[in-house]
Amino acid sequence: xxxxxxxxxxxxxxxxxxxxxxxxxxxxxxxxxxxxxxxxxxxxxxxxxxxxxxxxxxxxxxxxxxxxxxxxxxxxxxxxxxxxxxxxxxxxxxxxxxxxxxxxxxxxxxxxxxxxxxxxxxx
Numbered sequence: 001x002x003x004x005x006x007x008x009x010x011x012x013x014x015x016x017x018x019x020x021x022x023x024x025x026x027x028x029x030x031x032x033x034x035x036x037x038x039x040x041x042x043x044x045x046x047x048x049x050x051x052x053x054x055x056x057x058x059x060x061x062x063x064x065x066x067x068x069x070x071x072x073x074x075x076x077x078x079x080x081x082x083x084x085x086x087x088x089x090x091x092x093x094x095x096x097x098x099x100x101x102x103x104x105x106x107x108x109x110x111x112x113x114x115x116x117x118x119x120x121x122x123x
Contacts, residue, residue, distance in 0.1 A: 024114075025113070025114025025115070025116060026077065026114055027112045027113060027114060028077060028078050028079045028080065028081075028109075028114065029075060029076070029077050029079070029114035029115075030050065030075075030076045030079050030084070030109065030114065030115045030116075030117065031073070031074060031075040031076070031114070031115075031116055031117065032048075032073075032074060032086075032116065032117030032118060032119070032120050033071065033072045033073050033074075033118070033119050033120065034046055034048070034068050034072035034073075034074065034088065034120055034121075034122050035072055035119050035120065035121055035122070036121070036122065037121060037123070039119070039121075041070070041071045041072035041073075042068065042072040042122050043068070043070055043072060044067060044068050044069055044070045044072075045068075045090055045091045045092075046067070046068045046072075046088050046089065046090055046091070046122060047065050047066070047067050047068075047088070047089045047091075048065060048066055048067075048068060048074040048076070048086060048087075048088055049065040049086070049087040049088070049089060049095075050065070050076060050079060050084045050085075050086060050087075051084065051085045051086075051087055051097075052082055052083070052084060053082075053083040053084055053085045053106045054082050054083035079109060080109075081109050081110055081111040081112075081113075082108070082109060083106055083107070083108050083109075084106065084107055084108075084109060085097050085098075085104050085105065085106050086098045086105055086107075086117065086120070088120075088122050096122075096123060098120055098122075105117075105120075
């Protein structure tokens with residue numbers, strides 16, 4: 001094989017590997033972006049709280065929380081595997097569990113995996 005072509009192929013594979021490593025979710029990472037009804041970033045006036053949803057009927061155990069950035073982005077790290085609901089608390093003290101199709105949004109975080117909630121509308 002042509003040494004020049006081999007070098008280009010190697011660099012291309014290295015670039016793909018680096019992009020995959022940098023853009024991927026880490027184990028135990030939960031992230032998303034809070035947006036308003038118009039789809040615009042919500043800003044940094046919210047705290048995002050993960051509550052265990054698999055600890056028994058009526059039991060809510062706060063696990064992790066983070067204040068969103070000015071772009072509404074939040075990243076929680078070191079989250080153990082389990083089932084979670086997401087509670088969003090405004091700085092004014094009003095809060096709600098995130099909803100999807102009229103029901104509380106619950107997601108399962110598998111062992112050794114991350115979870116991206118994507119854009120989530122806050123009221």
